[in-house]
Amino acid sequence: MTRTATAHSRRTLPDRLAHFAAVLALALSATSCARLATVDSNALWKIVDIRCVPSQQATGTPGQCEIVDLDKRYVILKDILGRSQYLLMPTDRITGIESPLIVAPGAKDYWLDAWNSRHYVQRAVKRELPDNQLGLEINSQYRRSQNQLHLHIDCMRGDISTALAGHAQDALGVWRWTTLDGRRYRVMRVSSISGADDPFRIVARDNPDPATMATQTILVTGAGPSAERDGWLIVNSGIDVDGGTGTAEGLLDHECRIADQH
Secondary structure, eight states, X not given: OOHHHHHHHXXXXXXXXXXXXXXXXXXXXXXXXXXXXXXXXXXXXXXXXXIIXXXXXXHSSOTXXXXXXXXXXXXXXXXXXXXXXXXXXXXXXXXSTTOGGGSSTTOOOHXXXXXXXXXXXHHHHXXXXXXXXXXXXXXXXXXXXXXXXXXXXXXXXXXXXXXXXXXXXXXXXXXXXXXXXXXEEEEEEESOSSGGGOHHHHHHTTOOSHHHXXXXXXXXXXXXXXXXXXXXXXXXXXXXXXXXXXXXXXXXXTTOGGGGGO
């Protein structure tokens, strides 16, 4: 028995109880901190505002992010979930889909910037995927954990891409209803996802009140293998829709199994 162990064994009962209480308190404190970190609804904003943007401004490197575009005012961050999931987030404080800032005059083309960042997904899976197998998504205010606007950039589920193929030749600018993964969505084919055709603006036409926009979810994917040629599909649902949903994230595949089929 070592000297340290002997000294420990000679502690009085009150001393041992006090020591145990101190160790337990420390363990509970660490656990609480870890739990707090996982439920902090401002965690993404802190990464943008405290780590990525200051690093870019001070050193010209994006810190924890993949890229910080100070001119277009967004960052790209690798999400901790999945092999291929990335997030686009504004460098401005914008809570989410309910914010009037996303449809205000001069609002940034976050969807287009996210689409142009899909090469990060392809780099992660080491495959060049057709545009109808890649997707962007935003959750409603009621189906998200973070209060900083973030667009998910990832692979589509293979069965969802197959189901949406029937809309590849839809007339432009017309909503059509469909069922995906047991939920009701409406789908519109568009030839652009910027300016007046920005998906936020298109969905907001029917949901001009921020309170109703807060219930919406939007997914964007290529209408065909080449979005530049075939256009894009805007997929939209809402909590208030009969059979609808406030999240389309389940239509993406964060493990990108579709890449393993090529």
